[in-house]
Amino acid sequence: MSQSPNVVAECGIDLPSSAPQVRVTAGCGxxxxxxxxxxxxxxxxxxxxxxxxxxxDSDISVAHCAIVNTGKDVLLFDLHTSSGTFCNKDRVExxxxxxxxxxxxxxxxxxxxxHMPENAADDSGCGAEFVEPTRFRNPVTLSLIHTDKxxxxxxxxxxxxxxxQAAVRLDNQDVSTRHAILFRFGDGPAVYDLGGRTGVWINxxxxxxxxxxxxxxxxxxxxxxxxxxxxxxxxxxxxxxxESRLRQIGSRPPPASGISAGLAAGQARTTPTNQAMGTPVSxxxxxxxxxLKPEALHDNISDAWQRLNQWRTQLQxxxxxIGERQDDLATREAELEARDAALRGQLHDITRFNEQLxxxxxxxxxxTARTQADADAVGAxxxxxxxxxxxxxxxxxxxxxxxxxxxxxWSRLQSNTCPxxxxxxxxxxxxxxxxx
Numbered sequence: 019m020s021q022s023p024n025v026v027a028e029c030g031i032d033l034p035s036s037a038p039q040v041r042v043t044a045g046c047g048x049x050x051x052x053x054x055x056x057x058x059x060x061x062x063x064x065x066x067x068x069x070x071x072x073x074x075d076s077d078i079s080v081a082h083c084a085i086v087n088t089g090k091d092v093l094l095f096d097l098h099t100s101s102g103t104f105c106n107k108d109r110v111e112x113x114x115x116x117x118x119x120x121x122x123x124x125x126x127x128x129x130x131x132x133h134m135p136e137n138a139a140d141d142s143g144c145g146a147e148f149v150e151p152t153r154f155r156n157p158v159t160l161s162l163i164h165t166d167k168x169x170x171x172x173x174x175x176x177x178x179x180x181x182x183q184a185a186v187r188l189d190n191q192d193v194s195t196r197h198a199i200l201f202r203f204g205d206g207p208a209v210y211d212l213g214g215r216t217g218v219w220i221n222x223x224x225x226x227x228x229x230x231x232x233x234x235x236x237x238x239x240x241x242x243x244x245x246x247x248x249x250x251x252x253x254x255x256x257x258x259x260x261e262s263r264l265r266q267i268g269s270r271p272p273p274a275s276g277i278s279a280g281l282a283a284g285q286a287r288t289t290p291t292n293q294a295m296g297t298p299v300s301x302x303x304x305x306x307x308x309x310l311k312p313e314a315l316h317d318n319i320s321d322a323w324q325r326l327n328q329w330r331t332q333l334q335x336x337x338x339x340i341g342e343r344q345d346d347l348a349t350r351e352a353e354l355e356a357r358d359a360a361l362r363g364q365l366h367d368i369t370r371f372n373e374q375l376x377x378x379x380x381x382x383x384x385x386t387a388r389t390q391a392d393a394d395a396v397g398a399x400x401x402x403x404x405x406x407x408x409x410x411x412x413x414x415x416x417x418x419x420x421x422x423x424x425x426x427x428w429s430r431l432q433s434n435t436c437p438x439x440x441x442x443x444x445x446x447x448x449x450x451x452x453x454x
Contacts, residue, residue, distance in 0.1 A: 031059050031208060031227055037089045039133045042121075044073065046129045050365050059203055060210040060227065061085040063123065067351070068213045074362050077101045077124030081196050081212050085115070086175050088202050091151035092132055094121060095175040097196050097212075098183040112173055114151040158200070158207045159246040160186060160236070174202040178238060179214075192216045192239035203229060206250030209236060 040056040054061075054071055063071045063085065065078040073082075083103040086093040092115040096103035104122040105113050115121075121128040149155050152174050161168040169186045176185035179197035186200065194214040201208055207230045211218040219237035220228050230236065231252040236243040 031203060031229055033057065033059060033087060034089050036135055037087055038092050039135060040085065040087060040092055040115075041131045041133075042071070042085070043129045043131070044071070044126055046127070049369070050362070056085060056087065059087050059089070059208065060199060060201065061087075062212065063128075067355070072355075072358075073123065073126050074359065075124035075126055078126070082123055083121075084175065084199055084201075084210075086199075086201050088151075088174065089204050090149075091174075092130075093152060093175055093201075095199070095201070097177055097199075098181055112152050112175055154202050154207070154249070155205055156248045158230075158248075160200075161244045161246065163235070163242040163244055171200060171207070176200050178209075179212075186243075188238060188241050190239050190241070193241070197238055200230075204250075206230065206247050207245070214238070 040061075041053060042056065043051060043053045045051045058070070061071060061084065062069045062081060063073065063078075063083050064081045065073060065075060066080045069081060078101070079097070079099045081097050082099050083097055084095045086095055094103065094105055094110060094113050094115050096111050098111075101124060102109045104110065105115070105119055107120075107122070115130050115132065117130065117132040119130045121130060153172050154174060158171040159168055160171065171185065173185070176199070177196060178184060178186040178188065178200055180187065180189055180193045180195045184196075188197070192215070194212065194216075196212050197214040198212055198218050199210045201210065208228065209218055209220070209225075209230060210227045211225070216239045217224045219225070220230065221235050222237070229250070230245045230247055231250045232245065232247045233252055234245040234247075236245055
């Protein structure tokens, strides 16, 4: 089987108009808030590309989890990570999401908003059979070709790869640890390439994402897997090639050219038409009639070969240009990632500065409160001291008044005589004569 690495199929799955419309918001209410509208069946969340939602957190794996839109339900699938994926504080491996759910990955919280379009079918009272969102209606079977090994898939999303907990474990160095996701889309299975080195191939055609039908062959690394999907039988128009389910990018369809085209053109120019029958005359008849000219055929072959070389040169030139553009895009992507990392680092520094500023403001407010309390205490002490000073002044005035009164009485005593003997009272410094 030819597997050209330059031929990669584009997303061959389009969400129907009745599919749930999903929008997720990370860091809601913060300066780094970011919102994504999920318009693809698989949205990969991780810390690096090729994840569609890149979250810079040391606890988040490169490919951490996937949000799966089956066209009818929205699922959250953890890719068997060590730190886990949480939905509304509960750790989950595979769970159906509802509007308003909160996904926690590392320290990042992601708010989920789900809207059902107006043209979505209303199952209320219609008697439709209930289908568990996290499981296939009928199990899908993968069988390892030329062996008796097979896997029966019941969950609506499983991991394929070399991981020990992968539902379909393929132990080979050409298979990545987390290589692909097999998931339910509509009623049947589909596969999504997680960026494995050897890619994912459906019926010999490499693709990023594609639906699987009953009888398809899925190739991952050196392993060929037969698909048994009871709910998706291949139509007669599709057969088992799945070409209508995969669209090519990275290569253009070859023009109707080459030596065979040149021969056809030469025959169109050199082969006459049987006017009587209205049909071209065969080359054998022309050779028998001697009308076939080797020189004209040689010229036609030369022209066809020249055109083939021109097309080859043009294709090589286009391939070189595409390679240069891819290198330029890779460089720009690296620059954008570096700028994004720098901006996130600056945002982190600003957030820390704001936290430190808020702490300093809190400390300043506490210091101001303590200073005000001390000022109130000093005011109270000052008031008490003033009252004590006023009381002391009153007491001094009272003592002064009493001293003056005593001085007056002393003066009268010195000038008075004894009322009994009528002798002057002699008041000395040493003794006072007692009245006789």
